[in-house]
Amino acid sequence: MLEALAKIIKVLNSETDPWQISLAVCLAMVIGFSPLASPHNLLVLLAVLVLRVNLSTFLVAWPLFSALAFALDPLFHRVGLALLTAGGLLDFWTALYNTTWFRLDRLYNTVVMGSLAVALAAFMPLFLLTNWLVRRYRVHIRDWIAKLPLAQTIKASKIFAVYKNISNLGGTA
Amino acid sequence: MNRLIRWKGLAAFAAFCLALWLFWWLLAGWLVKISLEKAATAAVGAQVDIAAADLSLFPMALELKGIQVTDPQKPAFNLVAADTIGMAIAPRPLLRRKLIIEKMNVAGLRMGTRRSRPGKVVKKEKKPQPAAGKNGSAATGKPAAPPGDLCLPTDLPALSLPDAASIVEREKLASLEEAKKLEADLEEARRYWEDRLKQLPDQKKLENYRRQFEAIRKNSGSVTGIIGSAGKIKQLAASIRRDIATLEKARDDFRSQAAEFQKRAADLSKAPARDLERLKKKYTLSGQGLSNLSRLIFGRSLCRWYQTAAAWYFKIEPYLNRPAAKREKPVRHKPVRGRGLDIRFAETSPLPDFWLQQAKIGLILTAGKIRGSLTDVSDAPALIGRPTVLRLLGRNLEGLDSLSVVGRLDFTRPRDPRHRLDAQIAGFRIKGLTIEALDRLPVNIESGLADLVLDIEAAKGRLEARLKGKLAQLKLAADTGKVSGLAEEIGRVLEKVHDFGFRAEIVQQGPEVSTRISSDLDRILKKAVAASLAGKAARLEKELRAAISEKVGPALAEARKKTAVLGPLEKEITRRLNMGNDLLKGLKLPF
Numbered sequence: 001m002l003e004a005l006a007k008i009i010k011v012l013n014s015e016t017d018p019w020q021i022s023l024a025v026c027l028a029m030v031i032g033f034s035p036l037a038s039p040h041n042l043l044v045l046l047a048v049l050v051l052r053v054n055l056s057t058f059l060v061a062w063p064l065f066s067a068l069a070f071a072l073d074p075l076f077h078r079v080g081l082a083l084l085t086a087g088g089l090l091d092f093w094t095a096l097y098n099t100t101w102f103r104l105d106r107l108y109n110t111v112v113m114g115s116l117a118v119a120l121a122a123f124m125p126l127f128l129l130t131n132w133l134v135r136r137y138r139v140h141i142r143d144w145i146a147k148l149p150l151a152q153t154i155k156a157s158k159i160f161a162v163y164k165n166i167s168n169l170g171g172t173a
Numbered sequence: 174m175n176r177l178i179r180w181k182g183l184a185a186f187a188a189f190c191l192a193l194w195l196f197w198w199l200l201a202g203w204l205v206k207i208s209l210e211k212a213a214t215a216a217v218g219a220q221v222d223i224a225a226a227d228l229s230l231f232p233m234a235l236e237l238k239g240i241q242v243t244d245p246q247k248p249a250f251n252l253v254a255a256d257t258i259g260m261a262i263a264p265r266p267l268l269r270r271k272l273i274i275e276k277m278n279v280a281g282l283r284m285g286t287r288r289s290r291p292g293k294v295v296k297k298e299k300k301p302q303p304a305a306g307k308n309g310s311a312a313t314g315k316p317a318a319p320p321g322d323l324c325l326p327t328d329l330p331a332l333s334l335p336d337a338a339s340i341v342e343r344e345k346l347a348s349l350e351e352a353k354k355l356e357a358d359l360e361e362a363r364r365y366w367e368d369r370l371k372q373l374p375d376q377k378k379l380e381n382y383r384r385q386f387e388a389i390r391k392n393s394g395s396v397t398g399i400i401g402s403a404g405k406i407k408q409l410a411a412s413i414r415r416d417i418a419t420l421e422k423a424r425d426d427f428r429s430q431a432a433e434f435q436k437r438a439a440d441l442s443k444a445p446a447r448d449l450e451r452l453k454k455k456y457t458l459s460g461q462g463l464s465n466l467s468r469l470i471f472g473r474s475l476c477r478w479y480q481t482a483a484a485w486y487f488k489i490e491p492y493l494n495r496p497a498a499k500r501e502k503p504v505r506h507k508p509v510r511g512r513g514l515d516i517r518f519a520e521t522s523p524l525p526d527f528w529l530q531q532a533k534i535g536l537i538l539t540a541g542k543i544r545g546s547l548t549d550v551s552d553a554p555a556l557i558g559r560p561t562v563l564r565l566l567g568r569n570l571e572g573l574d575s576l577s578v579v580g581r582l583d584f585t586r587p588r589d590p591r592h593r594l595d596a597q598i599a600g601f602r603i604k605g606l607t608i609e610a611l612d613r614l615p616v617n618i619e620s621g622l623a624d625l626v627l628d629i630e631a632a633k634g635r636l637e638a639r640l641k642g643k644l645a646q647l648k649l650a651a652d653t654g655k656v657s658g659l660a661e662e663i664g665r666v667l668e669k670v671h672d673f674g675f676r677a678e679i680v681q682q683g684p685e686v687s688t689r690i691s692s693d694l695d696r697i698l699k700k701a702v703a704a705s706l707a708g709k710a711a712r713l714e715k716e717l718r719a720a721i722s723e724k725v726g727p728a729l730a731e732a733r734k735k736t737a738v739l740g741p742l743e744k745e746i747t748r749r750l751n752m753g754n755d756l757l758k759g760l761k762l763p764f
Contacts, residue, residue, distance in 0.1 A: 045189065049182030077513050084516040097518035103269040111513030 007056050012137055016054050022130035024048070024057035026123050032065025033072070033115040039105050040116065072118070073111060080114025202226045205235065217252070219243035220292035233264040243292025244285070251288055256281025271524050277532035277547075284538075337716030340452055341724050347451075348444030348721070352728035355437050359735040362430060366742045373423055374416035379752045382413050386760060410760050417753040424746045431739050438736050441729060445721045452717055453710070467675060467692030474608055475677055475690065479638070482629075525553035536565065543567035543576060554584040574600025591632040598625040603644075616667055621647040636681040645672040666701040670694065 011021060031044045048058055069076070084093055096102040106112045146152075206226035213221035224239025237258045244252040257280045263273040386409060389402045529550040536543040545565035551557050560583035567576040580594040603621040622645045629638040648671075651664030675692035 046182075046186050049186045049189075050179060051182070052177060052179045080513060081516075090518075093516075094518040098521045100265070100268045106270075106515075108516050108518065109513045110516065114513070 018134040024053040028061035076114030080110030219245040248291040341720040541570035572602040
């Protein structure tokens with residue numbers, strides 16, 4: 001947990017573009033909310049690897065969203081059920097149901113459909129919100145923390161120097 | 174662009190896909206094996222082992238080796254075992270989560286083989302059943318219960334008839350009961366009439382009337398006295414008439430009851446004959462009783478076969494009779510907690526979830542190899558519109574000229590399933606086959622030749638099963654060591670039988686089951702046993718008559734004697750009645 005927090009702070013403090021962090025969080029949400037074996041997660045993974053998103057953020061956020069998904073399962077089920085049984089969408093779903101991709105991805109399942117729908121619906125708002133939060137952090141909080149006597153003492157210590165060297169070996173984005 | 178795209182990521186993704194493929198290549202067979210073992214174990218209710226599974230993608234095929242399915246009833250044995258099962262799977266439907274096996278080849282199929290170590294038997298979770306008719310499963314109304322009367326233990330009256338005295342000793346004799354009852358009833362009647370006599374006008378009362386009359390007559394000297402006496406005498410006469418009427422009523426009641434007792438006493442003399450007839454029927458065997466011995470002999474074996482067939486049918490039926498999904502509305506399947514609901518929609522080209530289109534079977538029996546085919550096994554036959562058909566054919570087998578089986582399970586109309594099985598076995602050389610004939614009388618067919626024809630048809634809730642057989646060149650040995658009487662006699666006769674034919678028929682309609690078994694044996698056995706039976710039956714009758722007479726005689730005599738106790742009572746009532754009438758006649762004044 002501390003390691004994850006340290007990673008997040010490190011990324012936040014780095015020069016990584018805010019969109020890289022935000023997109024990593026959003027993609028982690030999609031993959032975290034959906035059942036792991038869902039084939040559409042391959043596309044998400046492709047996006048994570050090909051787009052220059054921050055991998056550390058993605059790797060930290062993924063398990064967090066997976067854990068959150070357990071709590072949100074009833075919500076996903078309700079959303080999925082409402083969508084899949086909506087009278088006006090019957091023809092639409094019937095057409096999709098007859099496609100291989102829809103069946104392979106088990107999108108006819110209420111939890112799979114609900115989790116994907118929630119993730120997609122929350123994608124853009126979360127992206128914008130994370131972007132805004134990262135910027136706010138860097139402007140207002142990062143400098144304030146850096147000026148704290150405790151932070152300066154830690155930074156001045158040899159242990160911190162060693163830690164910095166070691167952590168830099170992993171690279172950033 | 175480079176600021177947005179990480180080209181190395183493509184290589185990483187490709188590496189990931191390669192790793193997935195490697196994982197598949199290395200572990201897919203093992204994963205399939207584990208999954209299949211788990212699913213099959215849950216379905217069968219006993220351990221299913223697969224030695225190896227080989228899955229290939231291009232073309233999509235699966236080969237299973239060393240399959241063993243534990244028999245849940247006998248865990249030390251396999252229900253079925255196969256050397257290899259190879260199958261070609263349609264890839265596109267599989268992407269839609271539908272297992273369509275286009276071709277299957279089952280080699281080295283064996284039944285009832287011994288396992289190296291007993292398989293585990295798992296308890297199956299009881300799933301709620303669809304609404305079923307009380308006589309069978311939901312849609313079919315097929316046989317729900319075996320023909321119970323066939324399965325009951327068969328017992329025959331002994332031919333070495335038991336001792337008459339011991340029969341009479343342990344049997345309840347109706348004549349004795351009747352005699353005791355009559356005696357008790359007579360005693361009760363006697364007490365009743367003695368009490369009633371006390372309440373009836375007696376001699377004292379009647380004498381009192383006479384004295385009253387004498388007194389009235391003495392006081393009727395004057396004219397006024399005469400007028401007064403006439404009135405008194407009229408009153409006295411009315412009292413006497415009332416008493417006479419009471420006595421007459423009592424006499425009539427008594428006579429009626431006495432007549433009833435006389436009738437019972439007369440009937441009682443015939444009761445021992447009735448007892449004799451009943452015991453004769455019970456302890457001897459009439460010709461009619463011998464008319465269907467073949468049912469007794471073959472009934473239990475037939476029952477076992479029927480029960481086995483019914484048990485297999487009920488095992489298979491739930492997997493084959495899934496109604497096709499309706500197209501009008503999406504269908505919701507029962508949710509598993511935390512896993513959501515599967516909402517199914519109408520398919521433009523509907524396919525069942527499972528469909529084995531064609532399988533070639535190589536069945537290995539002790540007699541040799543039998544080849545066969547199985548077509549169109551599906552979880553939704555109504556969807557594919559084809560019945561499941563099984564064909565087996567074997568020729569020139571060891572101890573068997575030919576074997577042919579054609580079975581057809583037709584669930585294409587789930588509400589009106591129709592099934593048919595035709596089997597023919599020709600030139601079956603029987604060796605050391607034991608028929609569990611009567612209780613404790615195993616009949617061993619040491620050698621013989623059998624031709625059997627079986628046909629079973631089930632439709633519209635009615636099942637008809639017919640088995641015809643012809644056995645020739647028979648050498649039978651009956652173990653009569655544990656039996657006596659008729660069973661022993663039958664055993665001896667059977668040993669002289671060298672050929673016979675039989676015909677068995679079971680018809681089940683709902684809960685009603687009728688069975689009919691006929692055979693040449695009936696005639697043979699009846700003829701042989703009846704003669705031996707006749708002399709013994711006559712001797713038993715004579716002895717029984719004497720024993721019954723000895724046991725019942727005293728009670729009958731006592732009952733007859735008791736009927737005499739009512740005689741004095743009637744005499745007393747008649748005497749009082751006569752007194753009253755005489756008194757009434759004498760009620761006259763001397764003017």
